[in-house]
Amino acid sequence: MTRWDTAPYSLRQLQYLVAVAELGGFRRAAEACGVAQPSLSAQIAQVEEVLGIQMFERGARGVRVTAAGARVIERARAVLLASRDLADTARQHSDPLTGTVRIGIIPTVCPYLLPEVAPALRAQLPNLHAVWVEDKTHALLEQIETAELDGAILALDPRVTHLEHAPIGDDPFVLAAAPGHPLAKRSGPASPDVLEGETVFLLEDGHCFRDQALALCGATGAREADLKATGLSTLVQMVGGGCGVTLLPKLAVPVENRRGQLAVRAFKSPAPTRRLILAWRKGSAMKRPLDAMANVIRKRM
Amino acid sequence: MTRWDTAPYSLRQLQYLVAVAELGGFRRAAEACGVAQPSLSAQIAQVEEVLGIQMFERGARGVRVTAAGARVIERARAVLLASRDLADTARQHSDPLTGTVRIGIIPTVCPYLLPEVAPALRAQLPNLHAVWVEDKTHALLEQIETAELDGAILALDPRVTHLEHAPIGDDPFVLAAAPGHPLAKRSGPASPDVLEGETVFLLEDGHCFRDQALALCGATGAREADLKATGLSTLVQMVGGGCGVTLLPKLAVPVENRRGQLAVRAFKSPAPTRRLILAWRKGSAMKRPLDAMANVIRKRM
DNA sequence: GCGGGTCATAGCGCAAGGCTATCACCAGCG
DNA sequence: CGCTGGTGATAGCCTTGCGCTATGACCCGC
Incomplete structure (x- = not known):
């Protein structure tokens, strides 16, 4: 189990520590960090306090890192490096279209x-x-x-x-039959009622298109063929033989009827869709x- | 040159991120972190905002970490781990007597x-x-x-x-001479004046003890021997031959005169020290x- | 002894982040 | 179908943290 208590110091304080160590003075570090020197002083004092370590020896000509301070600041650098990694990772994932x-x-x-x-x-x-x-x-x-x-x-x-x-x-249903089929005699929009008494080839269970087509057939008194196909291509092949009709989504027509082997009729408005x-x-x-x-x-x- | 701008998030926010990811919910995470749920919510919202990443999908049964969120939180864990390292290092060095x-x-x-x-x-x-x-x-x-x-x-x-x-x-000076030397005839505290006209063996330049002894000799009119010794042992050996006297720090006597080859006399109060x-x-x-x-x-x- | 550099201290003000209370929402259940 | 218990979000308030400026104490070099 991870521990959930929060660190008694902040990333900013670590940043200040490293800046002071690197630049050898509070004033220079404060300037580099874009804060006033007393603000930085206070933060350094606080982190020294909570960690119980004097990190710097204050002298008249700037500061010197103590031995213990050097160890801690080395770790602080590692933390800041990991933090930079995080920021990079975040930037890389921040575009929602990426x-x-x-x-x-x-x-x-x-x-x-x-x-x-x-x-x-x-x-x-x-x-x-x-x-x-x-x-x-x-x-x-x-x-x-x-x-x-x-x-x-x-x-x-x-x-x-x-x-x-x-x-x-929206993808309307269309009626597909062999060119010689009675329903293909007429072109132009068909009423759903023309399905009455027809044998209709449908997909196997689990295809939502089967359920939708079945609902349409049920409302018109059509009969389902004994074959349950795994795909629309099969339906097209079966119907091409002339022993029934089928329903296709219009979207599929350009592909499935690319050879023009079937007569395809839209339904009258409002077309089932x-x-x-x-x-x-x-x-x-x-x-x-x-x-x-x-x-x-x-x-x- | 390291960059000195500070990260737009806090260690505490990273802690919250990890807690939420680990516990699968804001409420549980808030409790584990010891804060109220709205406080944690606000911090999470803020870190999502500044990083431009939605870390969690809020649902009715808790939250789920998004793909980008998982990447970021992975890095956050690394930061917190480094931070824990820092705390450990600090604890190890926090005792001034260690x-x-x-x-x-x-x-x-x-x-x-x-x-x-x-x-x-x-x-x-x-x-x-x-x-x-x-x-x-x-x-x-x-x-x-x-x-x-x-x-x-x-x-x-x-x-x-x-x-x-x-x-x-305080380490008083003592007078050391061969047992047969005139200055060894008397025991008991000696006045510095007894050195007048004596030949005194001293250390070479650079030893502070030489300077201190020399000051004493100068005040009394003693003469410096021609040998400048590199250590007190040499002085003892020379003086043991009887051809002069020397001054020793009392601290050295138990060691340097362990065979009792010299007569050693303290100085009268206030003794040179x-x-x-x-x-x-x-x-x-x-x-x-x-x-x-x-x-x-x-x-x- | 004085001037220019160091860091520390004091006092103030704003904003970040905590809290409580409440809302909006969803799922499961009687 | 509405109730209940869970989720996270929002609102409003208040404490605290941390910034600032002004000033002090100190030390070194001139």
């Missing part, structure tokens, strides 16, 4: 957003080093709680009420850099 | 006094380690001035006016231990 920030990101966002925004972040926040961790929402929330992560890019969700967050952008946010622990010291990052990302969506 | 003291001693005293008093000093001031340096007065005075010596055992002399000193004892003192630089930090040593020596004379 350092490392660990950010989680859900799988239905990560591969579509990150290639776009990562270079932008590096360019606009060059001293902020982001470490990205891709995982599902509940795992990310846990890691935020335990401070393994500083923040996470998530879809807004009842589970994030006890976190602070900044909005990143997920709101993407950057969330962090309430009161997190990373609020500043995370806010700044959210701003950069928002402009790219 | 440590090493370098003392000069003149050759006409050293071999006669030291064997007697050194064991007494070791016994009564066990933590005070004396280092003895035998040399003539002027060399000792120089070394005191340059702080190579802390003090010296000397005969009182006009040259020591700018030193402080404590008396050790040298006053032995322990002298030190005015304002020396060693005043206390030297005073204590002088007291021990005085009792042995």
Whole structure:
């Protein structure tokens, strides 16, 4: 157990000790320290008193360091050196937009957003080093709680009420089907009702996008396919076969439908949407850099 | 050139930082540090402010150290450790009767006094380690001035006016001659006048005892022998041959005349005397231990 | 013996930092 | 859903620490 009683002297007093020893006189030391000579005298007298050591021999031509004083002042130099180290370390970490920030990101966002925004972040926040961790929402929330992560890019969700967050952008759902599919016959915005009776491919449990899509299907009487996919690519492949439809976040479309193998239709306004946010622990010291990052990302969506 | 500006934080603030980090909360830390929680809060806030670093994340169940905070607090621990070192060093040197003291001693005293008093000093001031340096007065005075010596055992002399000193004892001169010498015919106290016309053996230049003896001879019309001795032993040997007399400090007689080869006579009151003192630089930090040593020596004379 | 240097002392004023009392907030629980 | 017990923050007051200027005591060199 460390001791908690405080030292009977101050850093300033140690500074004065060293200055007097170095400059060989109270007057010169006082001038160098930017204080009046009596002030410095008093501090020296006090530190000599509390340590029970006469550090200096006062003479008519200045002072001379005593043997015991030399030992103590040697230690005082070490203390001041350590203090200087502390100040340096502090200066190095004092910029909130400098350092490392660990950010989680859900799988239905990560591969579509990150290639776009990562270079932008590096360019606009060059001293902020982001470490990205891709995982599902509940795992990310846990890691935020335990401070393994500083923040996470998530879809807004009842589970994030006890976190602070900044909005990143709204990502509407779109309907995707094989070009020959009946729902692809028409182009233009679709009503959610068109899903009624359709077989819809969804992601496996644990993906927040599954829950959101499932809510939409439940409201329209759609049927869930027997396959639960681990990623949106799988959904696209399945639907490409023509045996059903799926929902995709619009964000994923440029990547997942890059070959144009699917017909993609938006929903009628108000279109079902997920709101993407950057969330962090309430009161997190990373609020500043995370806010700044959210701003950069928002402009790219 | 060292920098003389003082750190923008205090040792106490660092102590508070470490306490909060260690105990995980402001209240507990405040209690451990023996201050009220708001006082500690204010100090933490201030050090965070001046260093531009948020050290702790405040939550409902206590605080959590931030990454930057951990770095700084690590340094703070180092500072406090160095400070503890300083306190230890100070405690070790705080007893004025502890440590090493370098003392000069003149050759006409050293071999006669030291064997007697050194064991007494070791016994009564066990933590005070004396280092003895035998040399003539002027060399000792120089070394005191340059702080190579802390003090010296000397005969009182006009040259020591700018030193402080404590008396050790008075050492009367005695007259020594071969048993067959005319001056040895009578026993009992002699008048200085008996020296008139005698050939007196004296020490070489530089010995204060030479000057003192010479003064006595000059006042009585004695003649100085052609030999200038480097030590009292030589004087004794010469005088033993019967071709003159000499003066000795009484202190030296038990040693130099241990075989009884000389007749020794005291002088009539007021006998010529040298006053032995322990002298030190005015304002020396060693005043206390030297005073204590002088007291021990005085009792042995 | 006097002048210029040393450090120490005295007396005053401001601000740093302590205290108590209270607030705002959050989590867990009945 | 509101209460309770925990957290840290805030407000207001007061003591104390430490700065300042002016002055004193002392010593050395001229």
